[in-house]
Amino acid sequence: MTAITQPVQAGPLAEAWSRIWRARRLVERNIMVYRHQWIIIFSGVFEPIFYLVGIGLGLGGIIREVPLANGEVVAYAAFVAPALVATAAMNGAVFETIFNVFFKLNYAKTYDGVLATPMGITEIAIGEMLWALMRASLYAVAMFVIMFFMGLVLSPLGILMIPAALLVAAAFAAAGLAGTSYLRTVNDFDVPMGLIVMPMFLFSGTFFPIELALPEWLVTIIQFTPLYHGINLIRGLSTGIVGIGQLWDLLYLLAFFAVSMWIAINQMERKLIK
Amino acid sequence: MQNSMTTSESLVHARGLTKRYANGFTAVDGVDFDVRPGKAFGFLGPNGAGKTSTMRMIACSSPVSDGTLSVIGMDPRTQAREIKARLGVVPQIDNLDTELTVRENLEMYARYFDIPRSVADQRTKELLEFVQLDERAKDQVEPLSGGMKRRLTIARALINDPDLVILDEPTTGLDPQARHLLWERLYQLKRRGATLIITTHYMDEAEQLCDHLVVMDKAKIVAEGSPRQLIDQHSTKEVLELRFADQTRDNLNGQLDGLADRIEELPDRLLLYTANGERTLEQVNERQIPIESALVRRSSLEDVFLRLTGRSLVE
Numbered sequence: 001m002t003a004i005t006q007p008v009q010a011g012p013l014a015e016a017w018s019r020i021w022r023a024r025r026l027v028e029r030n031i032m033v034y035r036h037q038w039i040i041i042f043s044g045v046f047e048p049i050f051y052l053v054g055i056g057l058g059l060g061g062i063i064r065e066v067p068l069a070n071g072e073v074v075a076y077a078a079f080v081a082p083a084l085v086a087t088a089a090m091n092g093a094v095f096e097t098i099f100n101v102f103f104k105l106n107y108a109k110t111y112d113g114v115l116a117t118p119m120g121i122t123e124i125a126i127g128e129m130l131w132a133l134m135r136a137s138l139y140a141v142a143m144f145v146i147m148f149f150m151g152l153v154l155s156p157l158g159i160l161m162i163p164a165a166l167l168v169a170a171a172f173a174a175a176g177l178a179g180t181s182y183l184r185t186v187n188d189f190d191v192p193m194g195l196i197v198m199p200m201f202l203f204s205g206t207f208f209p210i211e212l213a214l215p216e217w218l219v220t221i222i223q224f225t226p227l228y229h230g231i232n233l234i235r236g237l238s239t240g241i242v243g244i245g246q247l248w249d250l251l252y253l254l255a256f257f258a259v260s261m262w263i264a265i266n267q268m269e270r271k272l273i274k
Numbered sequence: 275m276q277n278s279m280t281t282s283e284s285l286v287h288a289r290g291l292t293k294r295y296a297n298g299f300t301a302v303d304g305v306d307f308d309v310r311p312g313k314a315f316g317f318l319g320p321n322g323a324g325k326t327s328t329m330r331m332i333a334c335s336s337p338v339s340d341g342t343l344s345v346i347g348m349d350p351r352t353q354a355r356e357i358k359a360r361l362g363v364v365p366q367i368d369n370l371d372t373e374l375t376v377r378e379n380l381e382m383y384a385r386y387f388d389i390p391r392s393v394a395d396q397r398t399k400e401l402l403e404f405v406q407l408d409e410r411a412k413d414q415v416e417p418l419s420g421g422m423k424r425r426l427t428i429a430r431a432l433i434n435d436p437d438l439v440i441l442d443e444p445t446t447g448l449d450p451q452a453r454h455l456l457w458e459r460l461y462q463l464k465r466r467g468a469t470l471i472i473t474t475h476y477m478d479e480a481e482q483l484c485d486h487l488v489v490m491d492k493a494k495i496v497a498e499g500s501p502r503q504l505i506d507q508h509s510t511k512e513v514l515e516l517r518f519a520d521q522t523r524d525n526l527n528g529q530l531d532g533l534a535d536r537i538e539e540l541p542d543r544l545l546l547y548t549a550n551g552e553r554t555l556e557q558v559n560e561r562q563i564p565i566e567s568a569l570v571r572r573s574s575l576e577d578v579f580l581r582l583t584g585r586s587l588v589e
């Protein structure tokens with residue numbers, strides 16, 4: 001029973017992969033939690049649809065057309081819908097990581113129990129990120145399907161909106177994880193939700209082209225924020241108007257994801273390991 | 275790696291083991307101990323002595339600040355995962371998954387350990403019966419009573435059939451039946467070759483369960499040995515317990531001098547440590563000291579504890 005276990009000599013890549021693979025256990029855990037309450041998950045599908053109907057079709061009835069940055073003109077609903085795919089990905093990911101992870105981290109002490117098993121901090125962080133990514137993707141893909149059937153996907157490139165939405169979801173899941181580890185009390189939620197997520201939702205080019213509507217200095221600031229790039233990327237794929245800008249969006253989101261994940265893992269380690 | 279060095283004789287090997295927290299506080303200060311395979315090893319000590327801090331380092335939940343530690347022949351700094359795969363841990367404070375049901379807590383834990391589903395189902399069933407929670411299998415965790423949660427935590431720690439079980443005050447909050455059932459189960463585990471590390475504030479538990487004990491106080495180990503050895507080394511054969519009316523006790527000034535090897539003053543009674551309790555009682559009576567009641571008994575671990583840590587257990 002007490003035989004000696006030889007240390008496993010694994011390369012760093014094999015080690016990283018084995019952690020990612022073990023992280024699925026945390027996804028399983030979250031599925032187990034929600035398996036009796038799928039309705040909570042599904043209710044989130046409707047929010048972007050309400051925005052599409054209320055603003056895309058409602059305002060679209062008056063505004064009808066919007067000029068894109070390159071001068072081309074599209075129907076207002078076709079302008080808003082791809083942005084809503086991106087915001088659905090953001091909202092789903094941020095909600096899951098900010099609220100639910102905060103609860104597990106600070107009150108339920110769930111992770112202390114998990115850490116007594118072969119699971120480590122990296123596995124927990126990646127697992128939570130993957131789960132939030134899955135939940136957010138559900139909303140983004142639902143939105144994509146709806147806009148597809150409404151004829152709002154204007155280009156065959158539109159099919160790439162799905163992987164792009166997954167990237168946006170992953171980026172915000174990681175950022176949410178990193179952010180929630182800095183919150184101390186429930187009252188602290190107002191800061192990320194009210195001062196970061198909400199303004200991004202409104203001012204990242206979701207409902208109007210910011211380049212045409214906002215002062216230049218403000219546009220410059222917004223161009224440093226992640227949702228702007230998520231929307232720009234997904235809208236480019238939906239309308240078929242892609243260029244070097246979308247490549248930058250892609251690189252920005254990948255880097256944002258990597259940095260956020262790194263902060264999240266380090267912060268969780270700082271919080272959980274004493 | 276020279277990880278085979280101590281395993282033949284000790285499953286956990288600590289030299290100069292130290293825990294310093296981020297705030298600079300030293301909770302464990304250079305302790306040495308060896309846990310032999312197949313034995314039950316106990317940590318005793320007053321609140322704040324550093325028992326939990328030590329246990330958490332062994333369980334790879336808390337990084338070692340200084341010194342050497344090997345667990346099952348492996349180094350917690352580099353092989354935490356391999357070590358944890360073979361441990362069962364009952365933490366001092368329950369950390370059950372409150373979003374899952376009783377059964378799901380065990381099922382999910384089995385998944386973290388990569389236990390095949392058929393084996394996990396069988397163990398889950400057995401363990402739920404063992405801790406007598408089979409009827410509550412489908413309930414959420416939160417409404418369970420404190421003792422039931424404790425039992426579930428214990429069941430959870432055994433899901434991977436561990437080689438080394440670390441139990442931090444496992445029976446705190448358990449009723450007498452549950453406590454005796456757990457003792458019985460721990461004996462079984464030991465018979466099958468598992469090693470146990472236990473902390474407890476119950477001296478009867480320590481005497482019953484542990485082959486070897488260490489007493490910690492203020493971050494250090496102050497004594498060590500089998501329960502019998504500790505009693506022989508640190509206490510007299512017998513104890514005479516005396517109770518007095520309050521005024522008498524206040525006016526004793528020195529009347530008991532020379533009657534015992536040592537006198538311990540507790541709030542409600544005096545303990546006279548002596549080789550022969552009856553003889554000492556006679557001497558007390560000869561001196562015509564008015565006592566309210568007297569009791570002669572053999573020395574126990576509790577006396578060792580009082581002696582070594584200068585504090586009563588029941589605070």
Ligand SMILES: Nc1ncnc2c1ncn2[C@@H]1O[C@H](COP(=O)(O)OP(=O)(O)OP(=O)(O)O)[C@@H](O)[C@H]1O
Pocket residue numbers: 274295296297299300301319320321322323324325326327328366
């Ligand atoms: N995370 C921490 N940061 C700073 N100090 C800590 C931390 N955890 C424990 N301590 C301190 O370390 C000391 C030892 O604590 P520990 O929990 O190991 O004691 P213990 O022997 O288990 O006590 P008890 O019998 O009350 O469980 C205490 O003074 C405690 O305040």
Ligand SMILES: [Mg+2]
Pocket residue numbers: 325326327366442
């Ligand atoms: Mg303790």
